[in-house]
Amino acid sequence: MVSIAVVLIVLWPLGFTLAVAVLLFRCREAIETQTPTPLSRAIAMLHREYRPHFFYYELVILSQRTSLAGLLLLLPD
Numbered sequence: 001m002v003s004i005a006v007v008l009i010v011l012w013p014l015g016f017t018l019a020v021a022v023l024l025f026r027c028r029e030a031i032e033t034q035t036p037t038p039l040s041r042a043i044a045m046l047h048r049e050y051r052p053h054f055f056y057y058e059l060v061i062l063s064q065r066t067s068l069a070g071l072l073l074l075l076p077d
Helices: 002-026 028-032 038-042 057-074
Strands: none
Touching (some): 002 057
């Protein structure tokens, strides 16, 4: 159980970040030209708060949060 938990703890942040990156970059053209497609509308929660040119900024925020949470695991009790 512990080994499965360790694998999932490592895979979840990387896999989720990769999935968000793939979705955003597949819709890059639709987001930047502001011509919505069904997929870009479906993932609007990931990019609507940012200017179209900075559609990828959610990845920056997600990476920052993941890194900070990971650093907390390294602190001694």
